[in-house]
Amino acid sequence: MNYSELTRSYFETAAHAGELSGPGVFRGAAGNHAQGTWVQFDLQINAGAVAAVKFLAFACPHTIAVAAWLAEQAVGQQLQPTLPESLPALRDRFAVPIEKMGRLLIIEDAWLAAVLPAIDSRA
Amino acid sequence: MAVYLDHASSTPVDARVAARMAEVLRSETEYGNPASASHGYGDTAAALVESARAQVAAAVGAASTEIVWTSGATEANNLAIFGVAQYYRERGRHIVTARTEHKAVLDPCRELERRGWEISYLVPDREGLLDPSQVAAALRPDTVLVSLMHVNNEIGVVQNIAAVGAVCARHGRAWLHVDAAQSVGKCPVHFASLGADLMSLSAHKVYGPKGVGALAISQRGDASGRGRVQLTALHFGGGQERSLRAGTLATHQVVGMGLAFELASKISSVETARIAQLQQRLWQGLASLGGVLRNGSATRSVPHLLNVSFEGVEGESLLAAIRPYVAVSTGSACTSAVAEPSYVLRALGRSERLSESSLRFGLGRTTTVEDIDTAIATLSREVSRLRKVSGAAPAA
Numbered sequence: 001m002n003y004s005e006l007t008r009s010y011f012e013t014a015a016h017a018g019e020l021s022g023p024g025v026f027r028g029a030a031g032n033h034a035q036g037t038w039v040q041f042d043l044q045i046n047a048g049a050v051a052a053v054k055f056l057a058f059a060c061p062h063t064i065a066v067a068a069w070l071a072e073q074a075v076g077q078q079l080q081p082t083l084p085e086s087l088p089a090l091r092d093r094f095a096v097p098i099e100k101m102g103r104l105l106i107i108e109d110a111w112l113a114a115v116l117p118a119i120d121s122r123a
Numbered sequence: 124m125a126v127y128l129d130h131a132s133s134t135p136v137d138a139r140v141a142a143r144m145a146e147v148l149r150s151e152t153e154y155g156n157p158a159s160a161s162h163g164y165g166d167t168a169a170a171l172v173e174s175a176r177a178q179v180a181a182a183v184g185a186a187s188t189e190i191v192w193t194s195g196a197t198e199a200n201n202l203a204i205f206g207v208a209q210y211y212r213e214r215g216r217h218i219v220t221a222r223t224e225h226k227a228v229l230d231p232c233r234e235l236e237r238r239g240w241e242i243s244y245l246v247p248d249r250e251g252l253l254d255p256s257q258v259a260a261a262l263r264p265d266t267v268l269v270s271l272m273h274v275n276n277e278i279g280v281v282q283n284i285a286a287v288g289a290v291c292a293r294h295g296r297a298w299l300h301v302d303a304a305q306s307v308g309k310c311p312v313h314f315a316s317l318g319a320d321l322m323s324l325s326a327h328k329v330y331g332p333k334g335v336g337a338l339a340i341s342q343r344g345d346a347s348g349r350g351r352v353q354l355t356a357l358h359f360g361g362g363q364e365r366s367l368r369a370g371t372l373a374t375h376q377v378v379g380m381g382l383a384f385e386l387a388s389k390i391s392s393v394e395t396a397r398i399a400q401l402q403q404r405l406w407q408g409l410a411s412l413g414g415v416l417r418n419g420s421a422t423r424s425v426p427h428l429l430n431v432s433f434e435g436v437e438g439e440s441l442l443a444a445i446r447p448y449v450a451v452s453t454g455s456a457c458t459s460a461v462a463e464p465s466y467v468l469r470a471l472g473r474s475e476r477l478s479e480s481s482l483r484f485g486l487g488r489t490t491t492v493e494d495i496d497t498a499i500a501t502l503s504r505e506v507s508r509l510r511k512v513s514g515a516a517p518a519a
Contacts, residue, residue, distance in 0.1 A: 003443065011443065017512045033476060036437065040514070058513035060439040 003061055004095040010065035016072060018054040020044050026121075028113025031106040033058050039067055039110040043074070045118045050074045062096045063103045069094070070111065079119050083111055125450040126494045130328075130487030131276055131305060131428055132452055137330040137386060137488075140379045144332060147171065147375040157372050158363055168374045175381025182384035183303070183324065184313030185339045191364045192337050192377055196304035197227040199323035199338035200270075202368065203300040204231040206354030207268045207321070208240060214296070215265030221245040221253055222470040223277075228270050228302055249472050250420035251278045255286035262290070266297040273312065274305040277452075277467040277483055278419030279428030281310055288318020298352045304328050304336075308387030309425040314339050320352040324384075326376070330488065331383030335376035340367070398486050399426035401495050405484060406431075408499030412506055414515075418468055418481060429484040432468070433506050435515025438479030444505035445482075449498045452483040 003011065020042035029040035037059045044052035053071040057064045073084045083090070087104050090096070096104060127135075136144075147153050155164025157172045173187065180187045193199045208218065220232055222244045232242045243261045247253050258269055269291055273284050284301055291299040300321040306312045308329045314322050322339040326332055344350050360369040406429055409415050414434035433441060442453045464478035473481070484498065 001439070001443070008443075011440070014508070014512050019514070034474075036476065036479065038513075056512065056514040058435075058437050058515070060437060061443045064440060064512060 003065075007062055007065040007094045010068040010094075011061040014064055014068050016054055016068055017056065019056065020052060020054045024051075026114045026118040028110050028115070028117075030109035030113060031059075031103075036060075037063060037103050037106050039063065039107050041067070041071070041110050041114045043114045043118060045079065045121075048079055048122060050077050050079065059103065059106075060100065062094055062100055063107060066090055066094055066096070066104065066107055067110075070107070079115060079122070081112070081116060081119055083108055125446065125448050126497045127450045128484045128486065128490065128494065128498055129450050129452055130490070131279075131483060131485030133327050133333065134330045134487055135489060136327075136332055136379070137383060139386065140331055140383045143382050144375045144379040147378050153374060157374055158361065171374055171378050172372055175377045178381035178385040179324065179337055180339075182307060182312075182388035183322065183339060184315050185322075186342060189314070189339050189342050190337050191340055191367050192335065192372055193368060194334055195327070195336035196225075196302060196323045196325035197336075198368075199325075199336050200225070200227040200300075200302055201231050202338050202354065202357055203321040203323060204228065204235070204268065204270060205357055206367070207298055207300070207352065208235050209355035210353045211267040215263075215267045216240040217243070217263050217266045219243045219245065219258060219261045219266060219269045219297070221247060221271055223247055223251060223275055223467045224270065224272055225276050225302060225304070228272070232270070246470060247280075250423070251275055251280040251418075251467075251471055252420055252423060253282055253287075255283055255290050258287050259290045259294075262294045262297055264296070266294070268300060269297050270300040270302070272302040272305070273317070274303070274309060274425050274428075275419065275467065276305050277428075277465060278430045278471075279305075279424040280419045281306075281423050281425060284317045284319065291320075292318060295349055305425070305428075307384060308390055309427050314341070315343065326380035326383055329380075329383045329387045332376055332379040335373065335380045337380070338368075394488070395426065398490070401486055401490055401492065402426045402429050402484075404492070405429055405486075405495045405498060408495070409502055412503055414510075416473075416477065418471060418473065427486050429486070430468075430481055431484075432473060432477040432481040433502075434477065434480070435510045435513055436480045436506055437509070437513065438464075438476075438481070440509055441480055441482070441505065444509060445501050448501040451498075452485070453479075453481065 026043045031038040040056040042054045055067045055071045057067045155168040157168040159165025176190045177187045245257050291297045298320040301319040302323045304325040320341045325336045356367050358369040416432045418430040464475045468478035
């Protein structure tokens with residue numbers, strides 16, 4: 001399979017891969033290894049904004065690249081109950097094949113699983 | 124360019140083979156139609172074809188008259204399977220094969236199933252090996268063909284074809300077809316001694332050109348009194364190749380295959396030992412990563428193939444990560460955007476995930492120690508990186 005330059009770049013670098021721990025860290029995960037795609041996000045929240053993000057992904061290059069990009073983009077943004085960018089926009093940005101849209105949904109599920117408790121904790 | 128470790132998919136054309144083929148293509152006397160008996164140009168081309176036929180036959184322990192040219196092993200497999208099925212359709216419509224066969228055998232069998240034949244798919248043990256007793260147990264009075272490969276194209280295990288041949292001979296009604304595309308030049312291949320009635324051969328796996336192969340068709344009778352195997356042709360239109368495969372022969376292609384097979388038959392034990400040492404070096408280097416599983420028997424296999432699965436790594440990412448550096452085949456069929464796990468490894472009992480995260484390394488004449496070390500270094504780096512990304516190993 002061929003990948004776009006952006007996809008290959010984020011896949012190869014995979015910056016922000018890892019885990020966070022401690023107070024103010026919210027973790028969300030989705031998918032599973034047995035089905036071939038699993039993604040986890042750790043968000044460090046400070047005063048309603050995203051201070052740091054780490055991710056782990058047992059997944060294809062597209063999924064790793066999108067997760068790495070989201071982790072990079074989210075830092076400094078205010079908490080929102082959505083992805084920093086819509087799924088169609090992510091699909092276009094990373095030239096994700098239509099057959100892999102389910103994997104973007106797993107990313108979204110993992111992201112929201114981390115973000116929503118963080119938002120709830122402020123309510 | 125990436126280091127080439129995919130010789131089981133295809134091999135570079137031997138320089139001597141390419142030179143000889145070019146000679147034929149450039150010749151002012153060798154371009155005639157080998158089937159044209161009315162002039163010397165045809166005679167010259169026919170002589171080249173027959174010389175190549177003798178070379179191929181000698182390399183595999185067959186008689187020249189047993190070799191029928193095809194476009195490759197896939198066509199040879201189709202001719203063997205459909206040819207026997209059609210010819211003996213009144214005698215029986217049952218065929219025995221294995222789940223781990225190449226698609227070029229499984230797909231014709233599935234097509235025959237759609238047409239009303241029954242196929243028994245044998246399941247190998249966890250090392251990929253079949254016991255000849257499995258074949259014996261699967262044979263029925265209406266069985267007309269057993270089709271098994273000699274050397275498995277994904278895991279390199281060598282089946283005990285001679286024993287299967289004996290089983291078929293005792294049965295007395297089932298012919299034995301052997302896909303030997305991966306065997307020639309890697310392990311001894313002797314058509315008669317294997318007890319095979321039909322054997323598929325390919326040039327491009329043996330440092331010959333793509334687009335040419337052969338089917339060896341036994342002219343031996345046997346003690347059971349069943350006579351010689353007969354085939355119904357699939358192509359019609361000129362009566363070439365004893366009316367079994369119509370079409371003008373590509374003289375330069377068959378000349379290339381003939382020379383490639385002659386060269387392959389002269390491969391020394393020193394070269395085989397060199398390949399075995401390289402394979403061992405590769406396996407030890409990869410195994411040192413931990414979480415690396417070898418697929419297929421380590422003892423009953425050719426040294427040219429090594430198939431391994433990597434735990435904690437997603438298959439598509441693994442292949443994408445190493446692609447710029449090492450050219451190998453994956454355990455997944457990446458014919459679509461979403462890969463499917465290898466059915467061969469699944470038949471051995473590997474999980475879907477481990478089947479997808481497997482790589483097949485194909486070593487060959489051009490493989491060097493430096494190539495192997497590059498592969499080990501690349502896999503070490505990328506597997507470690509991907510395991511950190513997946514959480515299977517501690518992040519740095």
